[in-house]
Amino acid sequence: MADDPRMAAPDYGGPVPVAVPGQRVLEMDISGGEDGFPVAEEDAPDLAAPPAARGLSTLDWAALIAVVAGGLNCGLIAAVNLDVFARMLPYAVARAAYGLIGLAALYCVVLLFRLGQEPD
Numbered sequence: 001m002a003d004d005p006r007m008a009a010p011d012y013g014g015p016v017p018v019a020v021p022g023q024r025v026l027e028m029d030i031s032g033g034e035d036g037f038p039v040a041e042e043d044a045p046d047l048a049a050p051p052a053a054r055g056l057s058t059l060d061w062a063a064l065i066a067v068v069a070g071g072l073n074c075g076l077i078a079a080v081n082l083d084v085f086a087r088m089l090p091y092a093v094a095r096a097a098y099g100l101i102g103l104a105a106l107y108c109v110v111l112l113f114r115l116g117q118e119p120d
Helices: 058-080 084-088 091-117
Strands: 015-018 026-029
Touching: 058 084, 058 091, 084 091
Parallel strands: none
Antiparallel strands: 015 026
């Protein structure tokens, strides 16, 4: 069994034959760069870049989500007289949530102007 050519260590310098049961042998190229690793694509996005370089920060997203939640709550109050925050949260916590949503709205105004000044 040691003499079986299928058990020999493959040479990774070029195309490697891949055996598929019941079919002919396929060629699969796994050659890489000088160090043996696959060559990276030039168009691949840089996922290691800081969030500011890729778009919105975590604070930006949190503020936007808070403003959307507050807007939906205001819409429900206007449409069907249902205040979800007051119904789900104690009075003091609901008041604090309203204050945080107001601060998030002010932050989103600043975010809007900041995004408007960035070059495309």
